[in-house]
Amino acid sequence: MTFSVAVAGASGYAGGELLRILAEHPDFEVRTVTAFQNAGQPLIAHQPHLRSFAHLTLVETTAANLAGHDVVFLALPHGKSGELTAQLDSGTLVVDCGADHRLTSESDWAAFYGGDYFGAWAYGVPELPLAGGGHQREHLVGASRIAAPGCNASAVSLAVAPGIAAGIVEEQDIVSVLAVGPSGAGKNLKTMYLASEILGSANPYAVGGTHRHIPEIQQNLRLAGAENPTVSFTPVLVPMSRGILATVTARLKPGVTAEQVREAWQSAYAGEAFVHVLPEGQVPRTADVLGANTALIGLALDEAVGRVIVVLALDNLVKGTAGAAIQSANIALGLPETTGLNVNGVAP
Structure with a gap:
């Protein structure tokens, strides 16, 4: 099965890294890329290294443009994704690479971020050891809303x-x-x-x-x-x-x-x-x-x-953000956790 994917904030660094990894993912098909001020421009005008996505044009970041996909990745500044997520279908897997859904404490959000508090989602660091044994990945299985971590x-x-x-x-x-x-x-x-x-x-x-x-x-x-x-x-x-x-x-x-x-x-x-x-x-x-x-x-x-x-x-940008997001999405969807992800770096 191939899952249709939209990436919001695709002209930024995190959005570009999501797309770079997704380009090699056998089970994900990127169909929509969105941006705010860069909407209407070719994706490769902002991500010239992503030649396999040369056919994509950035569209406006709206709930309507993100609707209808199996998976939505959000790579937006804090405060921006929370405004959109409530409008997305509950059956869509939404992975937020921003901060809007990481913190379980509303008072912590107010003290360190400020603005509207949007609630906490399943936290996307699968390997995090938990008290009493086990790891955070257990809470990602079947999740439909995931907060990728701060790097x-x-x-x-x-x-x-x-x-x-x-x-x-x-x-x-x-x-x-x-x-x-x-x-x-x-x-x-x-x-x-x-x-x-x-x-x-x-x-x-x-x-x-x-x-x-x-x-x-x-x-x-x-x-x-x-x-x-x-x-x-x-x-x-x-x-x-x-x-x-x-x-x-x-x-x-x-x-x-x-x-x-x-x-x-x-x-x-x-x-x-x-x-x-x-x-x-x-x-x-x-x-x-x-x-x-x-x-x-x-x-x-x-x-x-x-x-x-x-x-x-x-x-x-990889294990700290986009890689963690895709790794968590793999777990949520029942795919092998390592699908589309590389353990080999680039040298020199």
Whole structure:
């Protein structure tokens, strides 16, 4: 069976990455692509690398244009998808790559985003370990509404959740510093994202607990078994177009050994197609996951301070956004989870 697909926000970075992956998906047929100000223009005028979609023209992003498809992917700024989703048929699988349906707490939404709250959907990080065993994918089977994750949030959550689920790390005082590429912010014409500002520089932003992905990380850690996790989160823009290198540290509980740490992470991700724990002594690079739907994890212990150091690399546009969305859609539709998704990156 072939599923008809519409992609809203197809002229942006996330929309383009969705289309790049969908182009090779054997069970999905992209029939409609939409945009706001770019409606009426050829898709390849904005995504010139997607030659197999040269026949498509961007149409206006409306519920009417999205109706009639089996699957709708939304790659829109926060606040925009929530306005549309209530108008879409309940039998359509809708996957939102924006933030509108990620948070279960309306007060968190008000504090970090503001505006109308649209409610939470099934969360699209299949590998996220859950308290008591199992993984988030169990909640995606048969879902008709899925919220794809924030790229930074999924990186930090996947990095530290195994330690929370295993009960071997403290849920307080989790510290994360991320080197991130600016594509995660979309095609925003802001000074801080200009090449002249980024090239040759590392630029921290949202310092001091203000980043919008913090409540999403805390929500995920509660799913893994934490009661009241605290997370210090500092992202740093670096001069690479895509990628996240997350360095996350957490205090170990007394008496926890290096063997227990490695066992917790390896057990959490055993058999996973897209989340891999590297051998002892190895740490990943963003170059190792470029263009792939993989998250690579390196583990180390700083015994002097009693902390575990987790270094996780992923491609923010693939595993952090579009790949996670398509992976979750595969699960919801009963397709093999890996369909259309690649574990091989691009090098050099």
